Amino acid sequence: MSKSVPAIEVRNVAKSFAEFRAIDNVSLTVESGIFITLLGPSGCGKSTLLRSIAGFLTPDSGSIMVGGRDVTALPPHIRPVNMVFQDYALFPHMSVRRNVGFGCEMKGMTRLEIEARVDAMLELIRLPDVGSREPSALSGGQRQRVALARALAPDPVSLLLDEPLGALDLKLRLELQHELKSIQRTTGKTFVFVTHDQDEAMSMSDLVAVMKDGRIEQLDTPRAVYARPATAFVAGFVGAANMLPARVSGNDGAVLNLEVEGQNWAVPADCVTGGRTVATGDVVTLVIRPEDVIVGSGPGFGELALPARAHEQTFLGGRIHLRCQTANGTALTLEVRPGSVPEGDGTLDLYIAREAVAVLVERKETVK
Incomplete structure (x- = not known):
């Protein structure tokens, strides 16, 4: 994908559940190769926006572009994005290797291509020797790394991460924050990360979009969001x-x-x-x-x-x-x-x- 084409464009997207307006006419452009975090309290619309980009939810209005292509009406498995969840969502009956290679199989890659890709992904997450194990034999941190490798293996335009570190203890969470950012830099992929943890957002992101009541209150670098908050809500929520x-x-x-x-x-x-x-x-x-x-x-x-x-x-x-x-x-x-x-x-x-x-x-x- 050309660097001149944004990885993701959200154009005037709105989404309601009954009387509750979860996303309120949001527009957002995410350039290729950056780490952006959607930050805000519970119920602010950040996960709804992420799931709309992924295709798990259909906007009531507006459009979503990925890599310059309108994907608003496409189902999740057709979109060139992959999602990493807090609960890992690994297939328990498959080995680590089969989990990591699953998306590549669905993409129609050859067996040799899949094997090479799986090897590369396991090296990337620093778990080259766990391929034959089942997910139940791994620690929480290892399972989350495998989930990340599985999402990256089919080479998506963007990776969508919905509070993927929320179930981990503090020490492991801090370790994986550094690893996530390192992997993003190594792969050059666009990461869209959702969290309510301000420290997490500040430590990893190139850009932070602070959300409230279904809207983006401020989109800027972590330093600018902290030093020059655009609203009283941003000032009070971020630090x-x-x-x-x-x-x-x-x-x-x-x-x-x-x-x-x-x-x-x-x-x-x-x-x-x-x-x-x-x-x-x-x-x-x-x-x-x-x-x-x-x-x-x-x-x-x-x-x-x-x-x-x-x-x-x-x-x-x-x-x-x-x-x-x-x-x-x-x-x-x-x-x-x-x-x-x-x-x-x-x-x-x-x-x-x-x-x-x-x-x-x-x-x-x-x-x-």
């Missing part, structure tokens, strides 16, 4: 976030002046997220990550100052979870090093770098 109300007091296109808790702040204009624009008088929400707040004792610790009062500390070994409150009553959460703040309640001087502030514009309300 912890402090949110402060502010009023725009000036904008010259390069610097944005803000009134925040009685303080005058100046931040770069490109701190505004989601491609929005702001004008003097607009009310906005500032997003500041807990690790971006520094507790100091005077000027020089950061460019933006914010006094607050500490009211709860939780010791977590290598860090302290600190809860504070501003003069206006806004709750703040900080992550600080042990020993960097005095124990107990008390007034603190907080400092934030200008570039660490994200400015959300979710409503246009002008204060006169």
Whole structure:
């Protein structure tokens, strides 16, 4: 497939179950060779979207293209995509080799081609010696690797992965996260991965599509989604976030002046997220990550100052979870090093770098 042709295109797809709208007019273009994750809470539509791409569900409206071909009306076994499930879905009565080669048989490959392909896939997943075993003789992690090899063996345009690591323990899950990304890079295949785990999405993905109520709230790199969330939902779902109300007091296109808790702040204009624009008088929400707040004792610790009062500390070994409150009553959460703040309640001087502030514009309300 030409690199100029997207691996997957979802065009204005909608899907409802009775009165529940699972996918709400979603459009998404997935370029060839990337690892994209559909991230969101349960019921947000991510698995419904993935199953629609796979062909297990038929959209009520819209179209789905795979490799430049309209597959909207095609059954799953005709589409040039394969799916990896959380429960592995391996054939229990078949050996590992037969499981891995099954899709190749259905594709009409010769016996020699299948044998060579199975050998290559078992090497890829680092299980070259388990071909004669049945799935019941494998560990959970090994079964998931075999399921991945079986899905890759017929050489699909894209691999669709529906929370494939959800049934594994934490240590094994972390190991397989690294392996999945390594396999994706080695094969150059397009991976579309579904998860509700933010750390999982951040650690593996080239792009993350954060979903809510059947819509994509933001599609961007993991770093951009975290540092420049487009909506309050994204800010709160992807990591912890402090949110402060502010009023725009000036904008010259390069610097944005803000009134925040009685303080005058100046931040770069490109701190505004989601491609929005702001004008003097607009009310906005500032997003500041807990690790971006520094507790100091005077000027020089950061460019933006914010006094607050500490009211709860939780010791977590290598860090302290600190809860504070501003003069206006806004709750703040900080992550600080042990020993960097005095124990107990008390007034603190907080400092934030200008570039660490994200400015959300979710409503246009002008204060006169």
